[in-house]
Amino acid sequence: MLPITALAHPNIAFIKYWGNKNEGLRLPSNGSISMNLDGLETRTTVQFEDSLSADEVTINGKLSHGDELQRVSKFLEEVRKLAGIRQFAWVKSENSFPTGAGIASSASAFAALALAATRAAGLEISPDGEAAVHHEPPFDQAALSCLARRGSGSACRSIPGGFVEWAAGTNDRDSFASSIAPPDHWDLVDCIALVSTDQKSTGSSEGHALAGTSLIQASRVEDAPRRLDICRCAILERNFTSLAEIIEEDSNLMHAVMMSSHPPLFYWQPATLAVIMFVREARAQGLQVCYTIDAGPNVHVICTAAAEVETSRLLAGISGVQEIRSAKVGGAARLVENPSTPKD
Ligand code: DP6
DSSP states (O other): OOOEEEEEOOEEEEEOOOOEEETTTTEESSOEEEEEBTTOOEEEEEEEETTOSSOEEEETTEEOOHHHHHHHHHHHHHHHHHHTOOOEEEEEEEESSOTTSSSOSHHHHHHHHHHHHHHHTTEEEOTTSOEEETOOSOOOHHHHHHHHHHHOGGGGGGSSOSEEEEOOOSSTTTOOEEEEEOGGGOOEEEEEEESOOSOOSSOHHHHHHHGGGSTTHHHHHHTHHHHHHHHHHHHHHTOHHHHHHHHHHHHHHHHHHHHTSSSOOOOOOHHHHHHHHHHHHHHHTTOOEEEEOOSSSOEEEEEEGGGHHHHHHHHHTSTTOOEEEEEOBOOOOEEEOOOSOTTO
């Protein structure tokens, strides 16, 4: 079978996914909204082959084993089931951004893998989610988003382009993401303030499983439709003030859940709080900036394109900020030409 290469961007959540109502299927406790990050990408090549006796996975030049390999293999198993094939696969995946750059790679990784692996298996997923072999593109984006979700929840949001909403849904088929607005709808920029590049101690998957142990999680989930409505409207109307208030509230709520879980999860470092305080003050002074933080200490400072230069300059002056990385709004996952095979 032919090798296929796909590319996907990571995303930053404005309204966060934290906690699952079904861990196995990665059905989230609440819906979420994100923005894809341009200029950062995962490129993944997949080839199914008769000669292999197990999946062989190379990530950023290193052969995978243990939990990492198992997670990818489990995902490929879903693809094999859908396509009705038994061959194992070569997988070669490269990130354009370094590990520990403050950007979670599981979203772009499983989005690129979902697209490359389904196509490499000769699989087109029909709108009702049934497998249909050897159809031509365009593939059904909702079905692909559902599949990517099985690998990593946030990956379902890296399948469509621009500003994206993941509807929580109730089952494996209706929990997927779709685009709210294309990349050129609003020229926002994510200036990522790196305060640490250490590997995080508790990964997201482990964290999701703890969410329900916090007293705050039930109220956070119950109120999610309100926050989603405000965020969606703010994006559609390009209302920065409204966006800033709701995404900061949502990020604070998620971290309140993390800090009040059993055991508690503390992702912040002193410099994280320094950036938060700085951003709030800068906005009060009229700069269009706001913050959001994922399961780590680095701060995603969202600003308008007009405020980017000033924002980066000011962030670089904060003690404890090691580096700033900027990303504009990115597009959808897509197939790319690649003459090489995963074995090269
Ligand atoms: C804090 O999608 O990384 O970034 O489904 O277990 O792979 P898994 O978790 P993941 O969780 C993302 C958590 C978050 C918030 C978000 O991106 O919505």
